[in-house]
Amino acid sequence: MLLLALPHDEYYRNVESILVYPSTVVRPERKPGFFERLDSVVEAPVPILGQAFVQGPVVLVWDAVLHGARHPEQGHNVVYHEFAHKLDMLDGSANGTPPLVDREQLAEWVAVCSREFLRLRSLSEKGHKTFIDAYGAQSEAEFFAVITEEFFDRPLALQKHAPDLYNVLGSYYRQDPAGRHANRTSTLKK
Ligand SMILES: [Zn+2]
Structure with a gap:
């Protein structure tokens, strides 16, 4: 879905493999190595999708994959989410900005995404309910992954809530999923 309209340029060249687990996995606790100092960070076991x-x-959890595919109206799709991270990482780091075509697109991207990211962060810190999942306020990288889910799952709603955001994603992915939804709805009504 994410690559449908993008020129084929091995966007997933850094996807070595896809590990599919049947159900929610708990990332094992990382034990400090023998030579590691005891004050180093030890990651606690956390359930992941x-x-x-x-x-x-x-890594994908199959029951979460199925649930997301069956309920696009909920705006959560772990496949879109993780593969958006992979697109973001193409330039070597997960910073919420995938490689863009030119400086103009980059300038527009940075202006819109940083504004919307800061808005989400401030609203979620105040405990307000937001259209974009508050998980996106964790970092710019999570923001890009979360808005990618909305862009493909609930494009009409994203377009209504954050038209600028919809437009920069549309120009990056070269798709107009809101237009597709609107066409489908008008065809069904006939
Ligand atoms: Zn993520």
Whole structure:
């Protein structure tokens, strides 16, 4: 879905493998190595629905994949989410900005995304309910992954709530999913 309109340029060249687990996985606790100092960070075990690694695999939890595919109206799709991270990581780091075609597109992207990201962060810090999932306020990288889910799952609603955001995503993905939805609805009504 994400690559449908993009020129074929091995966008997933850094997807070495896709590991599919049947159900929610708990990332094992990372034990400190023998030579590691004890004050180093130890990651606690946390349940995950998916994960994307820089220069590594994508991990997906199959029941979450099915649920997201069956309920686009909920705006959560772990496949779109993790593969958006992979597109973001194409330039080597997950910073919420995938490689863009030119400086103009980059300037527009940065202006719109940073404004909307800061708005989401401020609203979610105040405990307000937001159309875009508050998980996107964690970082610019999560923001891009979360708005990608909305762009493909609930394009009409995203277009209504954040038209500028819809437009920069449309120019990046070269797709107009809101137009597709509107066409489908008008065809059904005939
Ligand atoms: Zn993520």
